Amino acid sequence: MLKLLYFARLREALGVSGETLELPATVQSVSQLMAWLAARGGVWQAQFDGCHQIRAAVNQELVADSASIKPGDEVAFFPPVTGG
């Protein structure tokens, strides 16, 4: 199982703050997961089609889209941060 979290503008656009899902065998990286989510269509496609800047964290560490993921990971997607 994979724990997915969405924050801020992305969370509002998707209408969900997180989900737990069975990772398809073909999804082994962050970019593959984003493409898989975009394939859901609708708001998912609109958010994950590459037009929006989305940052990813795996197990609470910022990563590049090429980072690998595996069952049991916590993966978070969010817009560029704006704290401080």
Place this chain on the structure above:
Amino acid sequence: MTVRVQHEDFDTGAEITRMRLSRPDIGAVVAFVGQVRDMNEGSQIATMTLEHYPGMTEKSLQAIMDEAHARWDVMEALVIHRIGALKPTDQIVLVLVASAHRGEAFAACEFMMDYLKTQAPFWKKENTLDGERWVDARESDDKARERWKLQEESI
């Protein structure tokens, strides 16, 4: 080395005094205080809400602090970042750095703020007279962080 993410306000003066008196070999304490502005991009701000990623936020602030410690002779450091609903003139963030001499403390404090701005998972949403809007990340913040990388590469 302390990180606090909290709803409550903080007492900057009290925090400086506590840090200053914690070690007699401290010769300089540098403080950065961020406050909510009343205007942003032409709109009057009524309130601002800070969202964060519990768990990762604390870890990333700790990592930023550790990195500052590795680069400079930092004796003590403190980061307090507020979350939840804030209004203009409210304090948002406090970064305190103590060192033997000012140069190290100034540099470490600025470094920590530049990294916090671009790495720590916080998001601001403004409530203006024209409605709600998420604050966009600024390119100038990325550039501010890049400076530290360039400095590292030139060594």
